[in-house]
Amino acid sequence: MKSAMKPHPTPGRASEQLTKEDCLEMFRQLYLARYFDVRLIKEKKRGRLRGTLYSSHNQEAIIVGSIFGLRPTDWISPVHRDMPMFFMKDMRAGWRNPDRMGMSIEEVCAQVWCKSGSPGRARDNWSHIGSLEKRIIHSTSMLAGTIPVAAGVVLADRLNGGDAVVLTFNGEGSTAQGIFHEAINYAAIHKLPVITVVENNQWAYGTPVQLEVPTEDVADRAKGYGIPGYIADGQDVFDVYDKVMEAVEYARSGKGPSIVECKTFRAYGHGDHDDDRAAKYRDPHEVEEGRLRDPLAICRRRLIEKSYLTADDAIRFMAEGKSSSEATTEDFPPEVVAYLDEGIRFALASPEPPAEEGGMWVFKESE
Amino acid sequence: MSAAAKAPESLKKNYLTALREALDEEFGANPDALCMGEDIGILGGAFGVTEGLQSKYGKDRVIDMPISEAAIIGAAVGAAMNGKTVVAEMQFIDFISCGFDQIVNMMATYYYRTAGEVNMPVVVRGPAGAYGGGALYHSQMNEAWFCHSPGLRVVCPSTPYDAKGLLKASMRDGNPVIFYEIKELYRQREIEEELPASDYIVPLGQAAVRREGSDVTLVTYGNNVYHCLKAADALAERGVSGEVIDLRTLVPLDETTIFKSLAKTNHVVVVNEAPRTCGFAGEVVARICDSAFDLLDAPPVRVTRLDTPVPWAKPLESFVLPSTEKIVDAALRVVRF
Numbered sequence: 001m002k003s004a005m006k007p008h009p010t011p012g013r014a015s016e017q018l019t020k021e022d023c024l025e026m027f028r029q030l031y032l033a034r035y036f037d038v039r040l041i042k043e044k045k046r047g048r049l050r051g052t053l054y055s056s057h058n059q060e061a062i063i064v065g066s067i068f069g070l071r072p073t074d075w076i077s078p079v080h081r082d083m084p085m086f087f088m089k090d091m092r093a094g095w096r097n098p099d100r101m102g103m104s105i106e107e108v109c110a111q112v113w114c115k116s117g118s119p120g121r122a123r124d125n126w127s128h129i130g131s132l133e134k135r136i137i138h139s140t141s142m143l144a145g146t147i148p149v150a151a152g153v154v155l156a157d158r159l160n161g162g163d164a165v166v167l168t169f170n171g172e173g174s175t176a177q178g179i180f181h182e183a184i185n186y187a188a189i190h191k192l193p194v195i196t197v198v199e200n201n202q203w204a205y206g207t208p209v210q211l212e213v214p215t216e217d218v219a220d221r222a223k224g225y226g227i228p229g230y231i232a233d234g235q236d237v238f239d240v241y242d243k244v245m246e247a248v249e250y251a252r253s254g255k256g257p258s259i260v261e262c263k264t265f266r267a268y269g270h271g272d273h274d275d276d277r278a279a280k281y282r283d284p285h286e287v288e289e290g291r292l293r294d295p296l297a298i299c300r301r302r303l304i305e306k307s308y309l310t311a312d313d314a315i316r317f318m319a320e321g322k323s324s325s326e327a328t329t330e331d332f333p334p335e336v337v338a339y340l341d342e343g344i345r346f347a348l349a350s351p352e353p354p355a356e357e358g359g360m361w362v363f364k365e366s367e
Numbered sequence: 368m369s370a371a372a373k374a375p376e377s378l379k380k381n382y383l384t385a386l387r388e389a390l391d392e393e394f395g396a397n398p399d400a401l402c403m404g405e406d407i408g409i410l411g412g413a414f415g416v417t418e419g420l421q422s423k424y425g426k427d428r429v430i431d432m433p434i435s436e437a438a439i440i441g442a443a444v445g446a447a448m449n450g451k452t453v454v455a456e457m458q459f460i461d462f463i464s465c466g467f468d469q470i471v472n473m474m475a476t477y478y479y480r481t482a483g484e485v486n487m488p489v490v491v492r493g494p495a496g497a498y499g500g501g502a503l504y505h506s507q508m509n510e511a512w513f514c515h516s517p518g519l520r521v522v523c524p525s526t527p528y529d530a531k532g533l534l535k536a537s538m539r540d541g542n543p544v545i546f547y548e549i550k551e552l553y554r555q556r557e558i559e560e561e562l563p564a565s566d567y568i569v570p571l572g573q574a575a576v577r578r579e580g581s582d583v584t585l586v587t588y589g590n591n592v593y594h595c596l597k598a599a600d601a602l603a604e605r606g607v608s609g610e611v612i613d614l615r616t617l618v619p620l621d622e623t624t625i626f627k628s629l630a631k632t633n634h635v636v637v638v639n640e641a642p643r644t645c646g647f648a649g650e651v652v653a654r655i656c657d658s659a660f661d662l663l664d665a666p667p668v669r670v671t672r673l674d675t676p677v678p679w680a681k682p683l684e685s686f687v688l689p690s691t692e693k694i695v696d697a698a699l700r701v702v703r704f
Contacts, residue, residue, distance in 0.1 A: 120481055123480050128480060140476075141472075142473070145469065145472065151445060153445040153446070155442060155445065156446040156450055159451070160450070182433075182441075183437075185435065185438070190430075362479055362517050364478055364486055
């Protein structure tokens with residue numbers, strides 16, 4: 001956590017080009033990501049959901065800051081802790097715009113509720129969805145396993161004359177996988193526009209970062225490939241935005257891949273099944289300190305400094321620092337609550353997939 | 368193969384050339400076709416299957432990859448989901464284990480988990496098989512791993528005609544294919560044959576009857592097709608008429624051709640080069656017992672490698688592998704049951 005506490009001032013930051021509306025939109029998106037998490041955990045506790053939830057609580061600045069500046073044609077490859085990313089991709093084009101290059105909240109909720117309205121028709125769980133059309137690579141449980149896939153996707157894009165980049169998301173633990181090395185090594189040799197965002201939340205399930213990574217910073221791994229290794233304060237949405245946009249510009253100009261390490265802290269368990277044990281295997285002081293720098297609070301402070309938020313507006317919705325059981329709908333902007341309500345309504349009305357679909361789509365039948 | 372004998376020597380092609388022609392023709396016809404692998408461009412492949420392709424189609428389409436089987440297959444998956452048809456070469460099929468996760472969890476499942484959204488036109492091909500002194504890591508037939516992973520086609524040609532026709536069919540199939548090339552056959556003169564001048568494919572999922580017979584069916588694929596043919600010769604000398612079926616494709620399996628043969632012979636020996644336990648011969652026997660038990664006059668018998676790796680020294684290698692003699696013995700046991 002030491003590095004996360006350091007400020008990372010960058011002169012000529014991309015975020016300085018953001019308009020007031022952009023900054024306020026990022027703040028709203030942070031609320032949306034937080035509310036998605038808070039609300040689903042409440043639903044799970046009522047016994048309404050199947051499977052495990054992987055909370056993105058306290059890591060929302062990485063989700064919003066990384067993808068906010070992407071072009072609609074860029075690709076993302078989210079990991080299990082990035083669930084809001086599926087509906088937040090290209091959200092600047094309008095939350096309810098059906099043509100934007102991201103999933104709808106309805107599709108994502110149908111996936112969470114295990115219904116046929118899911119883009120994957122509820123065939124694989126939680127974050128294991130994606131969309132060719134929306135340029136979202138389908139995640140799996142094999143950590144770092146989508147990095148080579150992402151490399152292949154942008155290879156094909158480049159051969160077709162495109163200039164799309166891909167952001168792949170990974171935990172610090174997955175940087176210990178062999179495929180992490182193979183894929184980045186390959187991408188570096190061929191200068192493919194693959195940006196590996198590492199959400200270093202200090203814990204890989206029950207194992208601390210010191211037992212996963214031998215260096216102080218995960219970004220140091222970049223040195224072995226001769227590529228840039230950026231470090232961002234993962235709690236500060238604008239710092240994440242700055243570092244990722246630097247990496248995006250580097251990649252789009254043909255220089256190749258990079259690693260962006262976002263220092264953060266996993267606020268709760270690995271999944272909701274692990275919350276109780278995580279409270280025991282982690283030092284309470286470490287957890288308290290890790291939750292202290294809430295991305296909502298940091299963004300709010302930045303917006304007050306810029307005078308984008310003033311007077312009552314600045315403190316109307318105070319979700320920061322609250323757990324899912326402490327937070328209520330009053331802590332979130334009504335448009336955020338309404339948006340998720342729409343998604344959940346759709347999910348509840350969506351039918352379960354018919355049983356016989358379990359045997360379908362093993363092979364594509366010849367045309 | 369009988370046609371081969373009549374063809375003029377100069378027009379006959381070996382198994383390796385047939386594979387190269389398949390790649391060349393498909394690359395010519397499909398501008399979205401790529402191949403990726405170790406030493407396949409500058410060198411033209413360790414065995415020369417891709418020789419000349421990089422100079423003809425360029426470095427963007429014939430891509431020299433670092434020694435990273437998982438990255439090769441992963442990148443093939445990514446390029447395929449984004450519209451390319453990709454042939455990924457494993458320098459030896461033994462090394463496919465280094466890319467195992469990408470094959471069974473990423474490539475094989477993509478169509479299923481996306482409910483048909485994402486096609487996976489990828490062929491993972493490479494030299495396979497024993498009998499050449501390749502020892503543990505250059506002799507494997509590990510097809511059973513992939514037959515056991517739903518979503519993969521598994522193909523294994525035994526003739527130049529099939530090598531070309533099946534590779535072309537695999538590249539057009541739209542599903543991921545694991546393609547076993549028998550390296551001992553790459554340059555074998557005896558099996559060279561004239562290939563059609565015009566475009567052709569051998570459809571996946573169709574077995575070939577290599578020799579007709581009435582007393583016992585020998586079911587096999589790959590290099591053991593030739594051991595079975597020799598065994599049928601030896602059996603004929605003892606008055607036993609053997610029918611030889613070359614499966615050509617393991618997934619999907621052509622059960623019809625097997626059952627049709629059993630209706631005639633009522634006896635079966637299934638031969639595979641891989642280890643016995645959970646090998647593909649066991650699957651063939653199980654299918655026969657499931658669906659054609661009534662046709663049998665004797666229990667089916669398998670001839671397989673022992674449950675060992677493939678050792679180096681010739682006597683050791685011969686000891687563990689199927690041979691003509693072992694097949695003859697098995698066939699005689701079955702018909703005399």
